Amino acid sequence: MAPSLSPNLPPEQQSASQADRFTRAREVQAVALLEDYVEMIGDLIAEHGEARVADIAERMGVAQPTATKAIARLKREGLATxxxxxxxxxxxxxxxLADRVRARHRSVVALLIAVGVPETTAELDAEGIEHHVSEGTLAAFEAYLAQQNRNK
Amino acid sequence: MAPSLSPNLPPEQQSASQADRFTRAREVQAVALLEDYVEMIGDLIAEHGEARVADIAERMGVAQPTATKAIARLKREGLATxxxxxxxxxxxxxxxLADRVRARHRSVVALLIAVGVPETTAELDAEGIEHHVSEGTLAAFEAYLAQQNRNK
DNA sequence: CAATAAGTATAGCGAAGGCTATAAATCGGC
DNA sequence: GCCGATTTATAGCCTTCGCTATACTTATTG
Structure with a gap:
């Protein structure tokens, strides 16, 4: 009874909403890279007092010109200089943005661990999952974690 | 203290693993579209006995030539004819693949709901999250849900 | 204070996934 | 069975995000 029921309802109705889900997932993807770079630059500055292109590239696992290009986009979007x-x-x-992303990342990892995902796996999967966690879902995660801590 | 500690460890060590996480997330993203299309084609065949390009495009929320191009890729990858x-x-x-994807989708939605995410939000976020849920995390989700059902 | 090393930027390429516009094929109704 | 309507395919084009190769700055060091 979940997603694909009612083949005889107004087709625009259910299909539209499914299309919207995909559209949203695509939009999320478009900002995911920005989020990752911004968070990482924040980390590097916190650690080393500066963020150099070579370090950014290495940590992102991309070639240096790829990082340079991404930074250009961050500048265009007003997130970096x-x-x-x-x-x-x-x-x-x-x-x-970096702070928000970092906090969300931590919550996602914590929730995964709380439901029994091994820590290493949690870190690995969180990197992709986090970008798709909406405000509402994040709030639910945090409520769940708070609850869990209370019962501990 | 989680991800970005130890600025004085061998930099290749911790950085490499972080880069690996991003690399993996990128690879996951590359197959995500294929998964979505395959699942949807399966749904359409189950519902209507056939999957027509126009329907696929509408449900994916893309223009028809975009769907045609994606189908070409599915054929290249040996997933569709x-x-x-x-x-x-x-x-x-x-x-x-469609079966696996569908099952994983259901588990992700169920888990989100189980930890308190509103159903509508769960469906919305799951569309993006599911692709990043590894085998290990999926197993943990299912174990958690089974446990939860037992205690109900 | 050269000369070399290291870091960064630029140029140019490819694949993926969007789009619109248009051509070609199939389907339905008469 | 033909003709218009619908459906699908093709032909461009754009953007993003990878890459390598190369040019240009800055840093280092003899």
């Missing part, structure tokens, strides 16, 4: 041959920095917006 | 101006069909591999 950089001067040629100097480091990369986050704008206020970028830093705020 | 089709004859021009006739319907689209799944190979054995495609049908098996």
């Amino acid at each position: 950089s001067r040629p041959y100097r480091g990369v920095f986050l704008t206020d917006d970028g830093a705020a | 089709s004859r021009p101006y006739r319907g689209v069909f799944l190979t054995d591999d495609g049908a098996a």
Whole structure:
């Protein structure tokens, strides 16, 4: 009875909503990379006081020009700044996004572990999952974790 | 203390594993579309006895040529067959993949609901999340759900 | 203060997944 | 069985995100 019932309802009705789900998943994907880069740049600055292109590329697992290109996009979107041959920095917006992303990541990992996923697997899967966790789902995760802590 | 500790460990060590996580997430993303199409074609065949390009496109929320192109890729990958101006069909591999994907989707939705995510939100987020749920995480989800049913 | 090493940017390519516009094939009704 | 309507395919085109190769800056060091 889940997704694909009612073949004799107005077809636009159920199909539209399913299409919307896919459309949303596609949109999420478009910002996922930005989120990952921003979070990582934040991490690097916190750790080393600066974020260099080579480090970003290495941690993202991409070639250096790929990282440079992504940084250009971050700048276009107002999330980061950089001067040629100097480091990369986050704008206020970028830093705020990084914080949100980091918090969400932690919650997703914690929830996976809480329902019995091995820690290593949780870290691995969370990297992809987190971007698709909406505000509502995140709130539910955090409520669940709080509840769990209370009962411990 | 979780992901980005130890700035003075061999940098290749921790960075490599983080890069690996991103690399894996990227690979997952590459097959996600195939999974969605295959599942949907399976649904359409189950519902209507056939999967027509126009229906696939509508449900995926894309233009018809986009669906045609995706189907071409499915054929290249050995997951589907089709004859021009006739319907689209799944190979054995495609049908098996569709079944796996459908089952995983259901488990993800069920788990989200089980931890308190509203049903509508669960359906919405699951569409993106499911592709990143590995075998190990899926097994954990199912164990959790089984446990939950036992205690009910 | 060169010369070399290291880091960064630029150029150009490919694949994937969108799109619109248009051509070709099939289907239905007369 | 033909003709218009519907469906599918094809032909471009764009953007994103990978890549390699190469040019250009900055840093280092003899």
